[in-house]
Amino acid sequence: MATRRHPTARQTRLGAELRKLRDAAGLKATEAATLLGVSSVQMSQIESGVAGVSEERVRRLAANYACSDSELIDALVSMATDRTRGWWEDYRGVLPAAYLDLSELDHYATYRQDVAVIHVPGLFQTDAYARALFTYMNPEFPKDEVEHRVTHRMRRKVIIEGPDAIPYDALIHEAALRIQVAGRDAFRAQLARILELSDAEHVTVRVIPFGLDDFAGAGSAMVYAGGEVACLDTVVRDAPHGTGFIDSEAQLEHFRRLFRRVKEASLTPEHSRDLINQVAKEL
Incomplete structure (x- = not known):
């Protein structure tokens, strides 16, 4: 063996x-x-x-x-x-293992739910937005290191843009829609991209607006990936020590409840589109 x-x-x-x-x-x-x-x-x-x-x-x-x-x-x-060698294997030895593990998780997921607080969800990011983000967060990286991360992030979008796209719910805090990563023009293009993707039947975008009373549910970003059966779901959280994959049933149930509460506090998809359009016009 x-x-x-x-x-x-x-x-x-x-x-x-x-x-x-x-x-x-x-x-x-x-x-x-x-x-x-x-x-x-x-x-x-x-x-x-x-x-x-x-x-x-x-x-x-x-x-x-x-x-x-x-x-x-x-x-x-x-x-x-399953002996699938996915596209992410192209990055083995090039990017940290957590990047590959997240891509593999995406590939086998039956659905994705994200809560984004400070930055636009990775699956929505344009290459300009992602490049600016990686450059700012890792100023010591040479250009090719940044580009590897950008191209990897762009390829991950296959799960919502490819022929086998899965249902995707994104809860985006208004803060992420107003922090102008990559500059005014690039950020305007980023907002337009979110609106474009939100038109897809399998994609739902809800905005968590400023001004909510007694709300602390979106303290940090969260990725929730559905498994083939519910007990195989996975939550992904970023932490100072690295990316964490959470799979205990008690914790999964906690994050299911949390996602439902944040969703209930969010705007409807229609009102979310209105707010995104408003933010874009203010740029």
Whole structure:
């Protein structure tokens, strides 16, 4: 059984889900290893994502763990057997692993929900906006480092602009619509791009306006990616120490509630378009 030096977030998630099923069944890792006929070390590698696992072994574990959720089992099998090498592999060794993990998460997501506070969501950004943002945030980067990040961000848009586009809900704070990243003309083009994309049937844009009373729900940006089944959803949060992928059921439910509350406080899509148009006219 070959091992991986650097498992992706998706591979790590598969191992974590298998471990959750084992814990729910009340079995020790050594007992699970016996069921598969592998060593305790190999079992640990499977549950950490360092080693792969076959469809037969996933189904055998699920059966012995008394898991009867066929949709979840099929989703785990898909995670274990899919050998897709996506476009993001072009950036392996070029960009940090978190960039690739986010692209992989996008690729397999069934829907995306974003809360954006200070900056326009990445999936909406024009190349000029993204370039200005990366340059400002990383002034020490040489030009090619910035360009790699820009082209990667532009390619990520395939999930809302490509032939297999997924439903996308974006909640954007008014602050992000007024901070003129990239200058007046480029920012005017950025607002026009948001309006253009909001016309798509699978894209919904809602603005969180200034002036709301007793509102603290959009304290920081959030990405919520839907999995094949709800328990495989993922929340992505940026933190000082790096990008965090959140997948515990308790935390997922917390962020589902948070997204609903922020959505309820936001303007309707129609009124959001009006506000974006107003901001553009004021530039």
